Amino acid sequence: AQSVTQxxxxxxxxxxxxxxxxxxxxxxxxPYLFWYVQSPGQGLQxxxxxxxxxxxxxxxxxxxxxxxxxxxxxxLRKPSVHWSDxxxxxxxxGAKSNYQLIWGxxxxxxxxx
Amino acid sequence: xAGVTQTPKFQVLKxxxxxxLQCAQDMNHNSMYWYRQDPGxxxxxxxxxxxxxTTDKGEVPNGxxxxxxxxxxxxLRLESAAPSQTSVYFCASRxxxxxxxxxxxxxxx
Numbered sequence: 001a002q003s004v005t006q007x008x009x010x011x012x013x014x015x016x017x018x019x020x021x022x023x024x025x026x027x028x029x030x031p032y033l034f035w036y037v038q039s040p041g042q043g044l045q046x047x048x049x050x051x052x053x054x055x056x057x058x059x060x061x062x063x064x065x066x067x068x069x070x071x072x073x074x075x076l077r078k079p080s081v082h083w084s085d086x087x088x089x090x091x092x093x094g095a096k097s098n099y100q101l102i103w104g105x106x107x108x109x110x111x112x113x
Numbered sequence: 114x115a116g117v118t119q120t121p122k123f124q125v126l127k128x129x130x131x132x133x134l135q136c137a138q139d140m141n142h143n144s145m146y147w148y149r150q151d152p153g154x155x156x157x158x159x160x161x162x163x164x165x166x167t168t169d170k171g172e173v174p175n176g177x178x179x180x181x182x183x184x185x186x187x188x189l190r191l192e193s194a195a196p197s198q199t200s201v202y203f204c205a206s207r208x209x210x211x212x213x214x215x216x217x218x219x220x221x222x
């Protein structure tokens with residue numbers, strides 16, 4: 001079955017600390033992978049995406065993610081978080097020829113001052 | 114600004130009432146989507162339209178209908194609202210990635 005798992009419902013980090021949000025997927029075709037961020041009361045904004053090529057991809061707001069095919073993972077990282085990064089983060093997987101994305105349930109990031 | 118526009122932003126319905134959620138995009142994208150978002154469940158696809166003139170069911174289509182009016186517009190209709198349809202609804206269009214509207218918060222009482 002196709003699925004996306006974000007194992008952490010909530011993560012709390014101190015401002016200035018590093019961050020890693022986990023995403024594991026199960027998908028039968030070559031995956032196209034996405035990370036989106038949702039601030040409270042807002043829509044979803046694309047942080048970054050992986051289609052092919054270099055497995056380390058850079059996104060907006062200083063985020064990066066690494067695609068590891070052997071581990072079926074696409075973890076999101078940031079070296080130093082800011083209070084404005086507090087939001088919910090969603091991982092999603094799809095295929096180029098498929099019009100549907102499969103979404104993880106999200107990870108809520110809480111920033112401690 | 115280019116993007117996806119949804120209306121209304123908020124709506125309260127009584128059980129059995131009907132309503133249509135409107136969505137328009139100005140990015141010339143072919144495919145458009147309607148999702149619902151419920152706490153702890155991520156996004157679930159209701160319907161999508163791969164191109165103008167076509168629509169297909171997603172994961173949770175029951176109780177909803179859609180119309181792809183033209184390339185820009187994709188509406189979602191609730192014919193007889195139920196409390197289980199209380200949710201936040203997002204419209205999206207697909208280009209290189211997916212662009213989302215700001216959402217409609219719907220409460221059915």
